[in-house]
Amino acid sequence: MLLSLVLHTYSMRYVLPAAVMMGTAPTYVLAWGAWRLLSAVLPARFYREVDDRLYTIYQSMVLFFFENYTGVQVSG
Numbered sequence: 001m002l003l004s005l006v007l008h009t010y011s012m013r014y015v016l017p018a019a020v021m022m023g024t025a026p027t028y029v030l031a032w033g034a035w036r037l038l039s040a041v042l043p044a045r046f047y048r049e050v051d052d053r054l055y056t057i058y059q060s061m062v063l064f065f066f067e068n069y070t071g072v073q074v075s076g
Contacts, residue, residue, distance in 0.1 A: 017069055021062065028058045 032054055039047040067074055 017066060020065060024058075024061065028054065 032051070035050050035054065036047070039050065063074060066072075
């Protein structure tokens with residue numbers, strides 16, 4: 001019984017990362033959409049700077065999470 005529970009838990013190891021990514025992605029999309037609307041009256045360079053920053057923050061969070069979850073260091 002315990003072994004089958006452990007095996008089932010091991011087979012579900014991809015659920016946690018998927019849940020985290022599904023939970024954080026809407027927040028970043030909402031922040032990006034809000035910034036897109038607010039920056040409509042500003043010069044394009046302001047939009048690009050913040051857009052690049054939002055992308056960098058999101059990718060850093062994804063990389064940090066998966067590096068710590070899998071134990072594999074991604075070089076770059």
